[in-house]
Amino acid sequence: MGVFNRVESPRKAEEALYNEVVLAGDGWMHELKPGQVLRIVDLEGNQAADTLFYDADNPEDHYSAVATIAGQGNIYLTAGSVLRAESGKELLTIVADTCGRHDTVGGSCSAQSNAVRYAHEKLSMHNCRDTFMLQLAKHDGAYTKRDLAPNVNFFMNVPVTPEGGLKFDDGVSSPGAYVEMQSHGRTMVLISNCPQLNNPCNAYNPTPIRVLIWEK
Amino acid sequence: MTKPWSITIASGGKWSGIIGRGKLICFTALEAGANVSIQFYNARDLTERYNMPDTLKAQYTAHLTKGNILMSDNGRAMASFVQDSLGWHDTISGYTSRLATDAKYGATNYQELRNEWLRSGQENFAVELVRSGLGMRDMMPVVNLFSKVSCDLEGKMHFAVDHCPAGAAVTLRTEMDVLMVLSNTPNPLDPREFYPSVPVKLEVLAAEPVHEQDACLNHRAENRRAFENTWEYYELSGF
Ligand SMILES: [Zn+2]
Numbered sequence: 001m002g003v004f005n006r007v008e009s010p011r012k013a014e015e016a017l018y019n020e021v022v023l024a025g026d027g028w029m030h031e032l033k034p035g036q037v038l039r040i041v042d043l044e045g046n047q048a049a050d051t052l053f054y055d056a057d058n059p060e061d062h063y064s065a066v067a068t069i070a071g072q073g074n075i076y077l078t079a080g081s082v083l084r085a086e087s088g089k090e091l092l093t094i095v096a097d098t099c100g101r102h103d104t105v106g107g108s109c110s111a112q113s114n115a116v117r118y119a120h121e122k123l124s125m126h127n128c129r130d131t132f133m134l135q136l137a138k139h140d141g142a143y144t145k146r147d148l149a150p151n152v153n154f155f156m157n158v159p160v161t162p163e164g165g166l167k168f169d170d171g172v173s174s175p176g177a178y179v180e181m182q183s184h185g186r187t188m189v190l191i192s193n194c195p196q197l198n199n200p201c202n203a204y205n206p207t208p209i210r211v212l213i214w215e216k
Numbered sequence: 217m218t219k220p221w222s223i224t225i226a227s228g229g230k231w232s233g234i235i236g237r238g239k240l241i242c243f244t245a246l247e248a249g250a251n252v253s254i255q256f257y258n259a260r261d262l263t264e265r266y267n268m269p270d271t272l273k274a275q276y277t278a279h280l281t282k283g284n285i286l287m288s289d290n291g292r293a294m295a296s297f298v299q300d301s302l303g304w305h306d307t308i309s310g311y312t313s314r315l316a317t318d319a320k321y322g323a324t325n326y327q328e329l330r331n332e333w334l335r336s337g338q339e340n341f342a343v344e345l346v347r348s349g350l351g352m353r354d355m356m357p358v359v360n361l362f363s364k365v366s367c368d369l370e371g372k373m374h375f376a377v378d379h380c381p382a383g384a385a386v387t388l389r390t391e392m393d394v395l396m397v398l399s400n401t402p403n404p405l406d407p408r409e410f411y412p413s414v415p416v417k418l419e420v421l422a423a424e425p426v427h428e429q430d431a432c433l434n435h436r437a438e439n440r441r442a443f444e445n446t447w448e449y450y451e452l453s454g455f
Contacts, residue, residue, distance in 0.1 A: 059353075060351060060352050060353035061352065061353075062353065064310065064355075064357075065268075065269075065357065066268070066308060066309060066310035066357045066358075067310050067313075069308065069309075069373065070308075070309045070310050070373070070404045070405055073372060073373050073405070074367075074370070074371045074372050074373060075308065075367050075371045075373060076371040086352065086355045087313070087338075087352070088313045088315055088316070088338075101371075105268075105269065105272065105278070105308060106269050106272070106273055107267065107268070107269020107270060107273065108269070110270075110289065110291070111291075112270075112289070112290045112291025112292075112445070113267075113270045113273070113274070113291055115291050115441060115445070116270065116274050116287065116291045116438050116441045116442050116445070117273065117274050117438055119441075120441060120444070129289075144263075144353075145263050146263055146350075146353050146354055147353050148289070149356055150267070150268055150269045150356070150357060159371075160278040160308075160367040160371070161278075161367075162366055162367065162368055162369065163366075164277060164278050164279035164304060164366060165276060165277060165278065166272050166273065166276050166277055166278045167276075
């Protein structure tokens with residue numbers, strides 16, 4: 001099933017300038033300055049942190065999953081991966097990763113995709129797209145639904161088979177696993193801590209994540 | 217439609233237009249090694265568009281062929297693959313940029329080469345999106361017809377150079393009124409050193425109504441729910 005690339009970080013939590021918990025199912029939107037490093041910690045294991053990025057100087061240039069994977073010629077994200085915007089611009093680089101592999105093909109859940117994937121009755125359930133949209137709504141119209149592109153699913157494993165199939169092999173993360181990325185410019189980060197209760201991505205039990213930021 | 221509408225998109229060319237629901241769009245590669253990058257939007261609500269992750273997750277696939285449907289971000293069937301001579305079309309590799317096109321094939325410009333200069337998907341899409349009141353923020357993953365990109369166990373992506381012979385054909389059936397925006401530009405992962413885009417013929421004609429035995433409708437329970445969502449949308453809106 002392929003290699004997992006694990007790289008530890010030298011940064012200490014007590015030296016972070018920002019350190020907060022994002023509760024299960026909640027959202028978080030925050031701007032990184034050039035050089036700043038964001039760590040996302042999977043506190044209890046197997047929680048999906050659905051994450052989008054924007055060039056804060058040009059918000060219409062959103063994260064691009066396909067520009068990112070085509071740019072590195074590999075569908076998995078890990079330490080060394082450069083996260084690119086739709087224009088091809090380099091937004092951030094993953095600098096540490098104790099999980100070893102993250103997905104960016106599977107996208108986020110939404111009320112509509114839950115209804116298609118599981119049952120029409122799932123339409124009312126809480127979902128990542130609603131979390132994203134609530135966060136976008138707090139930015140005075142600077143961001144709209146049109147800015148919601150396919151995202152990164154930190155701590156998720158969604159392998160593509162050589163035959164072109166798609167599998168969901170979750171359970172690759174563990175309590176305390178983290179991923180760290182350094183921002184190249186001013187970057188807006190939008191996280192939905194996935195409330196998905198229909199698939200085993202978070203063992204049917206969404207749990208909190210922690211976000212920390214260092215100056216560099 | 218009483219007779220098919222038809223157009224040939226030259227190498228490097230682009231096209232956009234609204235195609236109503238219930239039509240067949242037949243694409244034919246006029247030479248070997250074609251790639252057509254396509255974005256789809258709901259013609260009546262441009263904020264609704266093709267969603268690559270939802271399409272792939274719901275159908276447990278990382279490539280597209282007969283039986284598959286293209287799903288929107290509102291959980292609706294936008295178009296269906298009703299015929300396919302190739303068995304594999306790509307939707308995970310995106311489109312070419314100006315920077316990458318210049319880096320790979322050498323910088324070209326109109327001033328020297330006139331209409332032979334090498335177009336990029338990024339610029340072709342930008343022009344056609346702005347034409348419809350959209351913009352760069354609406355750029356999303358595309359469907360790359362005629363291209364095969366597979367992944368090995370380590371996740372490395374491989375472009376199949378000899379995948380598309382001359383005459384390869386694929387037919388999409390529209391399940392919604394769509395704005396289709398296409399760019400006849402290379403797949404970003406095509407390793408060939410020459411600009412490989414070839415002319416592609418498009419024909420649009422009327423489709424038979426979707427019947428209960430339809431292969432795309434019955435491909436998976438997920439597909440049926442996406443069709444039901446589309447039908448509900450048209451019933452409610454009266455479009
Ligand atoms: Zn989710």
